Amino acid sequence: MKKKLNLLCLCVIAAFLLSVSGNVQMIVRIFINGFEIGMKAAEEGGEMPVLPAYKQIHTMPTDLTEVTGTVTNLKDGSQLAIKPLVSLVECPSMPTSSAAALWEAMAALVVIVGFIYTTVYFCKLIVQINRNIVFDWTNVKYLRRIGWGLIAIFFCAFVSVWITNYQLSQVVALKGTEFNLLLAFSDPTFILGFIALLAAEVFALGLRLKEENDLTI
Amino acid sequence: MPIIVNLDVMMAKRKISLGELAERIDLTPANLSILKTGKAKAIRFSTLGAICKELDCQPGDILEYRPDE
Numbered sequence: 001m002k003k004k005l006n007l008l009c010l011c012v013i014a015a016f017l018l019s020v021s022g023n024v025q026m027i028v029r030i031f032i033n034g035f036e037i038g039m040k041a042a043e044e045g046g047e048m049p050v051l052p053a054y055k056q057i058h059t060m061p062t063d064l065t066e067v068t069g070t071v072t073n074l075k076d077g078s079q080l081a082i083k084p085l086v087s088l089v090e091c092p093s094m095p096t097s098s099a100a101a102l103w104e105a106m107a108a109l110v111v112i113v114g115f116i117y118t119t120v121y122f123c124k125l126i127v128q129i130n131r132n133i134v135f136d137w138t139n140v141k142y143l144r145r146i147g148w149g150l151i152a153i154f155f156c157a158f159v160s161v162w163i164t165n166y167q168l169s170q171v172v173a174l175k176g177t178e179f180n181l182l183l184a185f186s187d188p189t190f191i192l193g194f195i196a197l198l199a200a201e202v203f204a205l206g207l208r209l210k211e212e213n214d215l216t217i
Numbered sequence: 218m219p220i221i222v223n224l225d226v227m228m229a230k231r232k233i234s235l236g237e238l239a240e241r242i243d244l245t246p247a248n249l250s251i252l253k254t255g256k257a258k259a260i261r262f263s264t265l266g267a268i269c270k271e272l273d274c275q276p277g278d279i280l281e282y283r284p285d286e
Contacts, residue, residue, distance in 0.1 A: 217260050
């Protein structure tokens with residue numbers, strides 16, 4: 001049983017690493033790119049170029065006949081239309097309210113702390129189960145914390161997306177699409193949080209049954 | 218809980234100790250103590266039958282219904 005459980009845990013960790021690998025790769029590439037631009041500017045002795053700030057937006061196609069953007073057909077060189085759902089767009093300079101800036105900073109912090117928090121409690125849960133402490137109120141507590149942690153992560157990320165989408169919708173437009181927040185719900189942390197809470201309640205029910213069984217003489 | 222366990226009364230009447238009764242009905246003293254102190258949530262018919270046999274009494278002598286006030 002433990003072999004199967006540990007194998008599943010490895011799968012969860014692998015799936016988690018794969019799910020964040022795209023973002024990590026993007027951050028590393030942007031960092032390297034910025035570093036190279038900075039190095040080049042320093043070597044040439046010129047002024048440091050101002051790098052554009054990019055923000056993520058969620059858009060939904062509204063008119064398929066309008067050309068939002070194009071990709072090149074490598075066979076004949078023709079241009080084919082694209083309809084982006086999640087895109088990184090250059091953020092124009094715009095007045096940002098201090099409350100929104102503070103919220104974005106806080107949300108980013110909560111997301112990082114939340115991921116560490118849920119990972120720690122996930123590891124604690126696995127250690128408990130490996131010690132043969134399965135039906136225990138501590139495990140229910142850990143599962144509830146994992147669930148609420150994941151939901152908090154989603155909530156902070158969602159509000160950040162909402163603020164960014166709202167701010168950018170005031171200053172930029174993508175032809176044939178509209179800003180849409182529904183795609184932000186595809187974040188797996190949202191459903192995983194509720195699944196963890198559901199698992200906690202199933203554990204709690206099992207525990208109550210076990211306690212009743214233990215007190216049946 | 219409105220069910221009262223009067224096992225201690227019956228044991229006193231029969232002048233039998235907890236350890237002795239536990240041994241006779243093949244139950245651990247810890248479990249019999251849970252039953253005696255009223256902490257148990259349920260009792261199996263087999264346990265109740267064994268207790269009645271050893272104490273020579275009826276289930277009603279051990280269990281009593283007293284509505285909550």
